[in-house]
Amino acid sequence: xxxxxxxxxxxxxxxxxxxxxxxxxxxxxxxxxxxxxxxxxxxxxxxxxxxxxxxxxxxxxxxxxxxxxxxxxxxxxxxxxxxxxxxxxxxxxxxxxxxxxxxxxxxxxxxxxxxxxxxxxxxxxxxxxxxxxxxxxxxxxxxxxxxxxxxxxxxxxxxxxxxxxxxxxxxxxxxxxxxxx
Numbered sequence: 001x002x003x004x005x006x007x008x009x010x011x012x013x014x015x016x017x018x019x020x021x022x023x024x025x026x027x028x029x030x031x032x033x034x035x036x037x038x039x040x041x042x043x044x045x046x047x048x049x050x051x052x053x054x055x056x057x058x059x060x061x062x063x064x065x066x067x068x069x070x071x072x073x074x075x076x077x078x079x080x081x082x083x084x085x086x087x088x089x090x091x092x093x094x095x096x097x098x099x100x101x102x103x104x105x106x107x108x109x110x111x112x113x114x115x116x117x118x119x120x121x122x123x124x125x126x127x128x129x130x131x132x133x134x135x136x137x138x139x140x141x142x143x144x145x146x147x148x149x150x151x152x153x154x155x156x157x158x159x160x161x162x163x164x165x166x167x168x169x170x171x172x173x174x175x176x177x178x179x180x181x
Contacts, residue, residue: 101127 041047101123108119161168173179 105116105119105123108122109116110119112118158168158170
C-alpha cells in the first residue's frame with residue numbers, strides 16, 4: 001500500500017492500485033489517477049528539439065536541391081538562348097554575304113552586257129580563290145608559328161643546361177662521339 005499526501009501535505013491518503021500509479025488532486029479536492037503512460041516524458045523536450053532540427057535540416061536540403069535545380073535550369077536556358085543567338089547571328093552573316101556576292105554578280109552582269117552566268121561565275125571563282133588563298137596563308141602562318149615555338153623551347157632548354165652544368169646535350173654528344181637528336 002502506497003501513501004500519498006494531499007496538496008498541502010497534511011493528510012495521508014492510501015491507494016490500493018500499487019506503486020505504478022500516482023494520485024493527483026484537483027482543486028476541488030477530488031483525486032485523479034494517472035498511469036505511467038500518461039506521465040510526462042522527461043525526454044520530451046529533447047525529442048521535440050530533435051524533431052524540430054530534423055525539419056530544419058529537411059528544409060535546408062530541400063532549398064539546396066531547389067537551388068541546384070534552378071541553377072541547372074538557368075544554365076540550360078542560357079545555353080539554349082546562346083545557341084539560338086549563334087544560329088541567328090550566323091544566318092544574318094550568311095544572308096549578308098549572299099546579298100553582297102549577289103550584288104557583285106549583278107554588277108558584273110551589267111558590265112558583261114547582261115550575261116548573268118558570267119557575272120555569277122566570275123564572282124564565285126574570285127570568292128573561292130580568296131578563301132583558298134586566306135586558308136593557305138593561315139595554315140602556313142600557324143605551321144611557322146608552331147615550328148618557331150618548338151625551336152624557342154629547345155633553345156631555352158639548351159641555355160638552361162649550359163647555365164646549370166656548363167655544357168648542353170649537344171656538346172656532351174660531340175665530346176663522346178654520339179650523334180645528338
